[in-house]
Amino acid sequence: MHALKLHTLTLAEQLADLAVDALIDEADLSPKPALVDRRGNGAHNDLHLGLMHASALSLWPAFKEMAEAAIELGEIGLPLREALGRIGREGEQAMLITTQGVNTHRGAIWALGLLVAATALDPTSRNASAVSLRAARLALLNDRYAPQPLSHGVQVAQRYGARGAREEAQLGFPAVLQRGLPQLHASRAQQHGEQNARLDALLAIMTQLADTCVLYRAGTDGLQAMQLGAQAVLDAGGSASLAGRRRLNELDQQLLALNASPGGAADLLAACLFIDRIESCDGAF
Numbered sequence: 107m108h109a110l111k112l113h114t115l116t117l118a119e120q121l122a123d124l125a126v127d128a129l130i131d132e133a134d135l136s137p138k139p140a141l142v143d144r145r146g147n148g149a150h151n152d153l154h155l156g157l158m159h160a161s162a163l164s165l166w167p168a169f170k171e172m173a174e175a176a177i178e179l180g181e182i183g184l185p186l187r188e189a190l191g192r193i194g195r196e197g198e199q200a201m202l203i204t205t206q207g208v209n210t211h212r213g214a215i216w217a218l219g220l221l222v223a224a225t226a227l228d229p230t231s232r233n234a235s236a237v238s239l240r241a242a243r244l245a246l247l248n249d250r251y252a253p254q255p256l257s258h259g260v261q262v263a264q265r266y267g268a269r270g271a272r273e274e275a276q277l278g279f280p281a282v283l284q285r286g287l288p289q290l291h292a293s294r295a296q297q298h299g300e301q302n303a304r305l306d307a308l309l310a311i312m313t314q315l316a317d318t319c320v321l322y323r324a325g326t327d328g329l330q331a332m333q334l335g336a337q338a339v340l341d342a343g344g345s346a347s348l349a350g351r352r353r354l355n356e357l358d359q360q361l362l363a364l365n366a367s368p369g370g371a372a373d374l375l376a377a378c379l380f381i382d383r384i385e386s387c388d389g390a391f
């Protein structure tokens with residue numbers, strides 16, 4: 107009889123698992139305003155939950171490779187930044203092949219890729235501020251090989267002067283550290299239940315974020331509706347309360363009417379769930 111040979115996961119494989127888990131947990135979380143979830147497609151006619159799952163799984167090799175690059179190069183510098191840029195672009199291609207050209211997770215590859223690499227650089231220092239500071243230092247380096255497409259984010263920056271995904275990372279993810287994570291912990295401490303705590307974290311991120319997806323689709327009216335509506339849900343008691351649920355439903359209807367999908371906030375919720383997991387893993391890697 108052959109002995110069963112168990113494969114022990116490498117650090118890079120564990121981090122890729124955690125990143126993909128965070129993306130799947132974000133996609134499954136329901137009811138999210140105007141986003142793809144278990145109920146339906148939100149404000150998107152080209153997305154559905156199965157596609158979000160397939161997209162998340164297609165990114166596992168890229169996250170693993172980013173962690174491996176960080177372990178191999180061992181320090182924050184241009185070689186690592188440019189390796190991450192190359193792997194990130196390859197990850198985007200894998201995503202686009204899987205989704206037949208639909209942008210499901212561009213912002214998430216960026217945010218989670220930086221956080222995966224930042225964790226892999228020093229897995230013993232994994233509190234939220236230390237990891238996001240390392241991610242920010244990576245994001246501040248200029249990748250000489252990055253193409254300069256006229257992305258939705260760039261167009262919105264030109265039109266409204268908004269700070270987008272790049273700046274959010276360069277500032278050390280303030281929407282996650284100052285809004286999402288504290289709200290996640292507070293709602294858990296109030297015994298609101300894990301799904302409600304995650305919804306509250308998403309709403310807290312939405313209260314302040316300049317989400318370039320919303321700005322591109324619905325302008326400043328859309329952004330204001332997202333930020334004020336999210337705050338109104340939290341002020342009414344959050345997702346666990348009846349009054350908060352009514353406000354959440356109103357926010358969903360309002361954003362759907364404006365065609366305003368908070369895809370950037372959704373990516374940052376995934377980043378928030380990833381950081382939460384690595385902070386609470388005791389000695390697993």
Ligand SMILES: CC(C)(COP(=O)(O)OP(=O)(O)OC[C@H]1O[C@@H](n2cnc3c(N)ncnc32)[C@H](O[C@H]2O[C@H](COP(=O)(O)OP(=O)(O)OP(=O)(O)O)[C@@H](O)[C@H]2O)[C@@H]1O)[C@@H](O)C(=O)NCCC(=O)NCCS
Nearest residue numbers: 191194209210211212213219257258259271274318369370
């Ligand atoms: C530096 C990059 C992030 C590029 O940034 P840029 O702003 O130039 O590019 P965009 O293509 O607009 O993508 C940015 C995505 O980031 C998310 N996002 C938006 N606002 C914020 C924010 N304030 N903070 C953080 N993240 C934010 C958002 O992603 C989600 O939305 C996607 C759908 O968006 P969009 O394509 O606009 O889609 P639709 O409106 O649905 O399109 P249509 O249907 O109308 O066609 C969805 O995918 C979510 O993920 C933004 O889209 C970085 O990407 C970059 O430089 N990459 C190159 C490779 C690299 O260096 N990688 C490094 C690896 S660590």
Ligand SMILES: Nc1ncnc2[nH]cnc12
Nearest residue numbers: 133141142210369372373
């Ligand atoms: N759940 C979601 N719905 C729509 N766009 C997204 N981008 C990232 N997550 C998303």
